[in-house]
Amino acid sequence: MWAIELPPFVPFFIGALLILVSRGFLRAAIMLAVPVLGCIHLWMVPEGIHWQTEFLGYQLLPYRVDRLSLVFGYIFHIAAFISVIYSLHVKDTLQQVMSMLYAGSALGAVFAGDLLTLFIFWELLTLSSVFLIWASRTEKAYQAGLRYLVIQVLSGVILLAGAIFYAQQQGSLQFEFIGLEGVAGWLILIAFGIKCAFPFMHSWLIDGYPEATPTGTVFLSVFTTKVAVYALARGFPGTEFLVYIGATMTCFPIFFAIIENDLRRVLSYSLVSQLGFMVVGVGIGTSLAINGAAAHAVTHILYKALLFMTMGAVLYRTGSAKGSELGGLYKSMPWTTGFCIVGAASISAFPLFSGFVSKSMILIAVLSEGYDWVWVMLIFASAGVLHYTGIKIPYFAFFAHDSGIRTTEAPTNMLIAMGISAFLCVMLGVYPQVLYRLLPYDIGYNPYDATHVLAQMQLLFFSALAFAWLNLRGMYPPKLKSVNLDVDWFYRRLLPGIIKPCYAMILKTDASVRSYFMKWFRQFLFYISHHHGPEGLLSRTRPTGNTVMWITILLSCYMAFSFIYSK
Amino acid sequence: MLATHLPVLQVIIPLLAAPLCVLLQHPRMVWYFALLVSAAAFVTSVLLLQQVLETGEISYALGGWAAPWGIEYFIDSLNAYLLLIVTSISTIVLLAAQTSLAKELPDDRHTFFYIAYLLCLAGLLGIVATGDAFNVFVFLEISSLSSYALIALGKSRKALIASYQYLIMGTIGATFILIGIGLMYMATGTLNMQDLALRLADIPESRTVYAAFAFFIVGVCIKLALFPLHQWLPNAYAYAPSVVTAFLAATATKVAIYVLIRFMFTIFGVDFFTTTGPWQNMLLVLALFGILTASTVAIYQNNVKRLFAYSSVAQIGYMILGFSIGTAGGLIATLLHLFNHALMKGALFMALAAVTYRVGSVELESFRGLGKRMPWTMASIVAGGLSLIGVPLTVGFISKWYLIVALLEKGWWFVVGLILLGSLLAVIYVWRILEAAYFSPPENNPDETPEIREAPLSILLPVWILVFANLYFGIDTRLTVDVSRLIAQGFFGVSP
Amino acid sequence: MTGSLLETMLSLTIVIPMLATLGIIVTGSNPNLREIVSLLASLLVLILVVNIYQAYDQGESISVFWLEVIPGITLSFRAEPLGILFSLVSGFLWPITTLYSIGYMRAHHEKNQTRFYACFAVAIAGVMGVAFAENLFTLFIFYEILTLSTYPLVTHSGTEKAKQGGRVYLGILLSTSIAFLLVAIIGTWQISGTLDFSSGGVFPENTSTSILSILLVLFVFGIGKAAMMPFHRWLPAAMVAPTPVSALLHAVAVVKAGVFTVLKVVVYIFGIDLLQTLPATQWLLYLAGATVLLASLVAMRQDNLKARLAYSTVSQLGYITIGALLAVSAGIIGGAMHIAMHAFGKITLFFCAGALLFVGQRQYHRVTTNRRQLEQVVLAGGHTGRRSNAVNGCFANKLFAQYCLPDANTGPRVLFRQG
Amino acid sequence: MDNNKHIFDNPKNIKRVIHLLYICCAVLFALDFVIHRHTVHPWENLWGFYAIFGFVGCVALVLIAKWMRTFLMRPEDYYDPEEPLADKKTVNEKGVDNVGH
Amino acid sequence: MNTLGLYNYWVVIVLMMTGFYIVIAQGNLIKKIVGLSIFQTSVFILYISMSTVSGGSAPILKEGISLYSNPLPHVLILTAIVVGIATTALGLALVVRIKEAYGSIEEDVIHDKDEKEC
Incomplete structure (x- = not known):
């Protein structure tokens, strides 16, 4: 039915090339057309395996389509389209090319049917995305980008090692359920975990995303982590370990988010927290849970992109995304404010917004599998999300104390992009069946029953009440110009702190050993030259008698030996 | 007819030709004559070698008195091989003598030079050709006395001192050999080498034989400049006229080594050398010391001739090392290096003659920038130097290869290591010259010394x-x- | 193609660069002509090696005998897969490097350009000889030719610093090759009575393991061009050379000849089955792993771009040595492939570094101020040498890791991953 | 720029919003009695579970987070490479503008 | 009595050592040559001594004498004496030249002059 079965990353890569050689309007048109056409193309492609090649005796499946990958495929196209619109005003070839490559790599990874292909796109994701951070062209962004690059490449290398172990164990590179048996599984899980921002591996995200360009962050928020979620869902569904990991992920970032000043950084923490929900879903692994995770990924992409877009717009207009410097912007950016509130409502999972329809699936799945404490943690995180994102973001940026900043509304293309995603957030919230039909498993699920709605509303409103109460009592943490320590402290402060003295010590030892050796060597040379040099003992013209003496000595030696040996 | 007299012709031609030079006063004429004589000797040696390879050993009774009463000239493959080396080098060196000497000797000395040269040649050939022990001493003295004279012809007054020192030591060495021969005669009553060998094998080992051995070996070691008895050599080589250095370096020490081999393996016998007494180890240790010390000293020399003279001491160490292994493989290595070292040192000292001819000095300083001005000369030094180091596809590699193989047969890994260390030292001293020649700018402006150009073809x-x-x-x-x-097969009876 | 034609072609791959040397010297006074000669020769060699490859691919056996030096020890050549791969890499990169050199040398108004091109051509002859050598002796000869012919290139600038670097370069390469490699070769001759490369190794079965271990160690250290620590200093020392020379050292010829020799020795002298049983193999593997790691660490601290790249090369060579010493067939394949991959990657990097040098920025930190250029360099590096990437590096890396496993060589494996 | 009075410039409006919140909370709390929920977990049956959990949880969250500041907070230029390791005492809570109220 | 019976060998040894000592200890070039000559002379005596046959007469053909000393060493030593003379002559000639060139025949003086030249 569809003659050409192009892997979805191909249009994006071609697009990237075309962007490189085109300018102005044409370039914009290409950038817009690629996701649209790609999405239509994907729509036509039947499920199944479309490409097969042989490499070193292993079957490679670079293009495999099934329902799980399709969900991510569609949402990536949509997100790419929105992000492209959002970034239309940018005139930076590097960013544009790289964002296309980035989106393409994500698609490639999602449709990869084997671990080697996955690895290739895994690394391409890294290489293309880091330029979105560097594109800020500040020293800080450069440093953050380097750290980002190192950690991401580490993930790739571990994935490669894991894949090789896997191939060794299984005799196949096919990317199916992997599980935690053997070293291979653990290595691959760690690789996925790094990209998925598992606790203690999450700092690259917090560190890197806020340093990217306003438009770059939007792209970043969409792809990398969701590819990781997809990979987890594919490789480790039903791994109980992930439930606890996910639960931790939902809870611990919110404490950091509460006290964080940089609003984009707050969003990054919230991103980790939301990923936690998906990881829990993957960990539970029932069809409902997997559906929940996939659905949550979809909705999360939309609202998190929306939130990042609003913050990006604020940053674009005001030059800052720090809570301590903003406030009262609703006056000059009313549309942005509105969209931000929609996004905030979605992430907080208010009924009729997209977050609600996906998050509730995961919660129910958790409960039905009997993970009581995990459930408690999740609803704690659900309540908390309202604090640190649902209220905090719009409140500090647009309301709160008037910072006196007066600016203009965001550019039209940004507004359109935000409008589309806001619309989608609401649409999915109101009419979730659209989303549910796409999910990997067919299950009849309806989020809108009285129990859920009421429980959720209670949770959220009382959470809001707590906010109001704390705020009025002056107990809410003030916005302070500061950085808060996180895991990255270990490698930004502690590790250099340890390594530098060690290095200094090693260098010192090395230098002293070297100098000792050189001293010894020089002495040796001196000794040599003293004896062998032009005026040395051995090369001087000696008086004749000297040699004759040697002759006598040698002769006596021989004579002595002769007398010893003669019978 | 003539073919039967080849052994004696070999010696007699240069010996008789020497006084004839007096008749030819003109330098060029003497040169032609000497060249002719040397060429004749060369042809003779080639014929001899051919003959030996075809028919085996040649015994020639001088004056018709049969050995052991008469003096016998005895040529086997070893002798023929040595004769070939000596005559070929002598002829090649003579080719350049005229041109080179023109700058180093006043015209009236040329005749004298060629007389001494031919005498020296005759002496060396005589040592090799004769089968009589005492005759060896006589020819040794002929060659030595003439070489003292040749060295004393050097331009610098230091040549006189060098010659004097060589004279003292050479005489002591020769006298020691004489004592050794006398003691052998005392023990056996014969002077013919073949006869000596037979009788020494029969009589019980006595102190007389041991004393003979001791005197003999020390005497020969002086002549072949084994460390630490090498002290006459660097100065003698450094200050002698260039062609003399080339000739002596390539032949004199080789002949001394021949004497060592002949007396040791033919007369005393392989068993005497390898089984009784620490002779082997003593030589081995001295050889190794020689290799390392002399190579190291060579690195520090600023006079290139002296540098190569020390290198010769080191190379002699290699030959003695192969000899001291006391196996057929070791002997092969020694013999190969004998030949190969003659070739490389001949080439190197001749190249230095070219440098002396154009530059007038062989100090390292004056080599700077010569790579461009005297490309062919310097290229030959490169080739000779590479050979000295033992780079493959040069003769140096071949002898080193056989030497190491012989050592490995014995399992002496440690010695192999030291030998290679010696090679590395050779790399350094050769490299010093090359670096000066190719990679250092000339000290003075090339315009100021335009006369430095490629050496003449001769x-x-x-x-x-x-x-x-x-x-x-x-x-x-x-x-x-x-x-x-x-x-080696002749001495050890087996083919390695 | 007929056999004799193929034999001639094999000889020509070595003879043509030699002839080119002569031609370059003769035409030295006319730069244009001289460079045309260089280019022509390089293209000819490329065509030849491609043809040889094709002929070999069709099952032809190509070997040529030149002369016998010592009974049993010959100067002869044979086309075999490893050699063909190496010759293809070098043959392909020579014209490119020549082109680059022409631009570079002219732009910098370098002196002694004739010497430069002549030595370059000799070096290529050396490479071809190493690649096609049929026995250790032939290989050794061309190995030394390569060493000697690159010395004038390293010291090209003629400054005292260049000479110092050149001394270290020559000193280490020559001394290792004479003091270790030659002993190893003669030892091999002594034990096995042959120096010919033959698959499965040459040593008789009852040879003592300890002797073989000593030989292996001698070989690995003797091949100084493979830059195993602690004999790696020559590589950073040689960075005083002009950039095209660095490209020659790091990509086209020298280091590649080193690791190629290691591969040849492993495969055709020891044979991988024998190698696996040697205790020395394990220790050398650890050493190679340490080389990979330490060199990377040192590289990170280098401010000079070229020094950084030099240490990176040391590290990458460690990978290839690991691949060889793993003594499994895929390790060898991986190592051989990494020769090619690293050659392409490193040559790009050096060319970039040379271009930067042209702008006058040799120090890394100064380059960072010019972000755009840095990006180019990082990008090039990212896609090839350093960052394992699908296009090339990864395959080689992958293979190593894959075959580390059956050996349970945890140490090197972990090290490898860090690198 | 605009000197128009915006909606939240009037403190009354803020008050209104807060009051609206109170009312909503009260209503939602009350609804717990009205609507019968089908529950999975026993805790859900507790009276006002979600409401109380939401309130208490959030208060705890904020208080804990605020406490965490005492050991997590560093000056803004903490990681800046040029600066020497900054003294912790330079963080002055009074010195920075308090926007939260 | 055996020891005394071989007294001429003791003479040889004493002469040889004397010669050696002179060569080693004397800085004067001519004295060195003298030492060398003494050393060589010892060898002559050695040869002559060993040719003695107990009871034998000098090897001159004369009727009535049947036992002669061995004549061969005598002949040999004649040659050696010639060589010795040649050596001494050459050595002395060299010393003359050295004296001309350096103005001294003391080895250390000459050595110092060479050193200064460098």
């Missing part, structure tokens, strides 16, 4: 003959290896 030609031989015998080793093998 010097370059012999240099390149030797360089070519260096390469040829490094690639086609049939002649040298086969002959060496044959000789």
Whole structure:
């Protein structure tokens, strides 16, 4: 039915090339057309395996389509389209090319049917995305980008090692359920975990995303982590370990988010927290849970992109995304404010917004599998999300104390992009069946029953009440110009702190050993030259008698030996 | 008819030709004459070698008195091999003598030079050709006395001192050999080498034989400049006229080594050498010391001739090392290196003659920038130097290869290591010259010394003959290896 | 193609660069002509090696005998897969490097350009000889030719610093090759009576393991061009050379000849089955792993771009040595492939570094101020040498890791991953 | 720029919003009695579970987070490479503008 | 009595050592040559001594004498004496030249002059 079965990353890569050689309007048109056409193309492609090649005796499946990958495929196209619109005003070839490559790599990874292909796109994701951070062209962004690059490449290398172990164990590179048996599984899980921002591996995200360009962050928020979620869902569904990991992920970032000043950084923490929900879903692994995770990924992409877009717009207009410097912007950016509130409502999972329809699936799945404490943690995180994102973001940026900043509304293309995603957030919230039909498993699920709605509303409103109460009592943490320590402290402060003295010590030892050796060597040379040099003992013209003496000595030696040996 | 008299002709031609030079006063004429004589000797030696390879050993009774009463000239493959080396080098060196000497000797001394040269040649050939022990001493003295004279012809007054020192030591060495021979005669009552060998094997080992051995070996070691008895050599080589250095370096020490081999293996016998007493180890240790010390000293020399003289001491160490292994393999290595070292040192000292001819000095300083001005000369030094180091496809590699193989047969890994260390030292001292020649700018402006250009063909030609031989015998080793093998087989009875 | 034609072609791959040397010297006074000669020769060699490859691919056996030096020890050549791969890499990169050199040398108004091109051509002859050598002796000869012919290139600038670097370069390469490699070769001759490369190794079965271990160690250290620590200093020392020379050292010829020799020795002298049983193999593997790691660490601290790249090369060579010493067939394949991959990657990097040098920025930190250029360099590096990437590096890396496993060589494996 | 009075410039409006919140909370709390929820977990049956959990949880969250500041907070230029390791005492809570109220 | 019976060998040894000592200890070039000559002379005596046959007469053909000393060493030593003379002559000639060139025949003086020249 569809003659050409192009892997979805191909249009994006071609697009990237075309962007490189085109300018102005044409370039914009290409950038817009690629996701649209790609999405239509994907729509036509039947499920199944479309490409097969042989490499070193292993079957490679670079293009495999099934329902799980399709969900991510569609949402990536949509997100790419929105992000492209959002970034239309940018005139930076590097960013544009790289964002296309980035989106393409994500698609490639999602449709990869084997671990080697996955690895290739895994690394391409890294290489293309880091330029979105560097594109800020500040020293800080450069440093953050380097750290980002190192950690991401580490993930790739571990994935490669894991894949090789896997191939060794299984005799196949096919990317199916992997599980935690053997070293291979653990290595691959760690690789996925790094990209998925598992606790203690999450700092690259917090560190890197806020340093990217306003438009770059939007792209970043969409792809990398969701590819990781997809990979987890594919490789480790039903791994109980992930439930606890996910639960931790939902809870611990919110404490950091509460006290964080940089609003984009707050969003990054919230991103980790939301990923936690998906990881829990993957960990539970029932069809409902997997559906929940996939659905949550979809909705999360939309609202998190929306939130990042609003913050990006604020940053674009005001030059800052720090809570301590903003406030009262609703006056000059009313549309942005509105969209931000929609996004905030979605992430907080208010009924009729997209977050609600996906998050509730995961919660129910958790409960039905009997993970009581995990459930408690999740609803704690659900309540908390309202604090640190649902209220905090719009409140500090647009309301709160008037910072006196007066600016203009965001550019039209940004507004359109935000409008589309806001619309989608609401649409999915109101009419979730659209989303549910796409999910990997067919299950009849309806989020809108009285129990859920009421429980959720209670949770959220009382959470809001707590906010109001704390705020009025002056107990809410003030916005302070500061950085808060996180895991990255270990490698930004502690590790250099340890390594530098060690290095200094090693260098010192090395230098002293070297100098000792050189001293010894020089002495040796001196000794040599003293004896062998032009005026040395051995090369001087000696008086004749000297040699004759040697002759006598040698002769006596021989004579002595002769007398010893003669019978 | 003549073919039967080849052994004596070999010696007698240069010996008789020497006084004839007096008649030819003109330098050029003497040169032609000497060249002719040397060439004749060369042809003779080639014929002899051919004959020996075809029919085996040749015994020639001088004056018709049969050995052991009469004096016998005895040529086997070893002798023929040595004769070939000596005559070929002598001829090639003579090719350049005229041009080179023109700058180093006043015209009236030329005749005298050629007389001494031919005498020296005759002496060396006599040592090799004779089969009589006492005759060895006589020829040794002939060659020595003439070489003292040749060295004293050097331009610098230091040549006189060098010659004097050489004279003292050479005389002591020769006298020691004389004592050794006398003691042997005392023990056996014969002077003929073959006879000596037979009788020494019969009589019980006595102190007389041991004393003979001790005197003899020390005497020979002085002549072949084994460390630490080498002290006459650097100065003698450094201050002698260039052609003399080339000739002596390539032949004199080789002949001394021949004497060592002949007396040790033919007369005293392999068993005496290897089984009784620490002779082997003593030589081995001295050889190793020689290799390392002399190579190191060479690194520090600023006079290139002296540098190569020390290198010769080191190279002699290699030969003695192979000898001291006391196996057929070791002997092959020694014999190969004998030949190969003659080629490389011949080439190098001849190239230095070219440098002396144009630059007037062989101080390292004056080599700066010569790579461009005297490309062919310097190229020959490169080739000779590489050979000295033992780079493959040069003769140096071949002998080093056989030496190491012989050592490995014995399992002496440690010695192999030291030998290679010696090679590395050779790299350094050779490299010093090359760096000066190719990679250092000339000290003074080239415009100021425009006369420094490529050496004349008459010097370059012999240099390149030797360089070519260096390469040829490094690639086609049939002649040298086969002959060496044959000789070793003669002594050890087995083909390695 | 007929056999004799193929034999001639094999000889020509070595003879043509030699002839080119002569041609370059003769035409030295006319730069244009001289460079045309260089280019022509390089293209000819490329065509030849491609043809040889094709002929070999069709099952032809190509070998040529030149002369016999010592009975049993010959100067002869044979086309075999490893050699063909190496010759293809070098043959392909020579014209490119020549082109680059022409631009570079002219732009910098370098002196002694004739010497430069002549030595370059000799070096290529050396490479071809190493690649096609049929026995250790032939290989050794061309190995030394390569060493000697690159010395004038390293010291090209003629400054005292260049000479110092050149001394270290020559000193280490020559001394290792004479003091270790030659002993190893003669030892091999002594034990096995042959120096010919033959698959499965040459040593008789009852040879003592300890002797073989000693030989292996001698070989690995003797091949100084493979830059195993602690004999790696020559590589950073040689960075005083002009950039095209660095490209020659790091990509086209020298280091590649080193690791190629290691591979040849492993495969055709020891044979991988024998190698696996040697205790020395394990220790050398650890050493190679340490080389990979330490060199990377040192590289990170280098401010000079070229020094950084030099240490990176040391590290990458460690990978290839690991691949060889793993003594499994895929390790060898991986190592051989990494020769090619690293050659392409490193040559790009050096060319970039040379271009930067042209702008006058040799120090890394100064380059960072010019972000755009840095990006180019990082990008090039990212896609090839350093960052394992699908296009090339990864395959080689992958293979190593894959075959580390059956050996349970945890140490090197972990090290490898860090690198 | 605009000197128009915006909606939240009037403190009354803020008050209104807060009051609206109170009312909503009260209503939602009350609804717990009205609507019968089908529950999975026993805790859900507790009276006002979600409401109380939401309130208490959030208060705890904020208080804990605020406490965490005492050991997590560093000056803004903490990681800046040029600066020497900054003294912790330079963080002055009074010195920075308090926007939260 | 055996020891005394071989007294001429003791003479040889004493002469040889004397000669050696002179060569080693004397800085004067001529004295060195003298030492060398003494050393060589010892060898002559050695040869002559060993040719003695107990009871034998000098090897001159004369009727009535049947036992002669061995004549061969005598002949040999004649040659050696010639060589010795040649050596001494050459050595002395060299010393003359050295004296001309350096103005001294003391080895250390000459050595110092060479050193200064460098």
